[in-house]
Amino acid sequence: MSHDFVDNLELSVRASNALRRYEINSIEKFLALTKPDIMGFKHAGAKTWHEIREVQVNIQRERRLETTPGLVVTHMRALNDLQAEMRAAGFFMILDHNQRLRLGRYVNRDDFQPEGA
Structure with missing residues (x-):
């Protein structure tokens, strides 16, 4: 599992730990996460979902600019x-x-x- 990927996302410790725990170690897996996925993670809730969603939106925006x-x-x-x-x-x-x-x-x-x- 690559910790570098998660570390580069600039998320809180709680969100980073949840991603590591559930082996979200690639950009594809990260962008595929949905609210029900996050809400099913242990020690994760609405705040974690909003934080992750904000980063997903920023990554998608950056990707669109590269097209x-x-x-x-x-x-x-x-x-x-x-x-x-x-x-x-x-x-x-x-x-x-x-x-x-x-x-x-x-x-x-x-x-x-x-x-x-």
């Missing part, structure tokens, strides 16, 4: 956060004829001034 749609959302948010700064620097984003996102830059008077002038 392609999750990565797309993360990158789109980053681009949206950069838009004001990009606009101030003279850049813009546009979709090309193949529906690919392209970065462009507005031409300004400084582009035509010789360096050092």
Whole structure:
């Protein structure tokens, strides 16, 4: 049985001990736990269930962010956060004829001034 898995979950001693006692030693087993499972564990109750459920939800959220749609959302948010700064620097984003996102830059008077002038 791997104690490292349970230790990495950042659960209370009571919840960690319950998981070890019932040999919940993999992420798959942990995510499959239900409220009736936990309520059937010796020395575990509603508080333990809520604690475990919170960690399950966080793990599932992290896993979704690692999928392609999750990565797309993360990158789109980053681009949206950069838009004001990009606009101030003279850049813009546009979709090309193949529906690919392209970065462009507005031409300004400084582009035509010789360096050092």
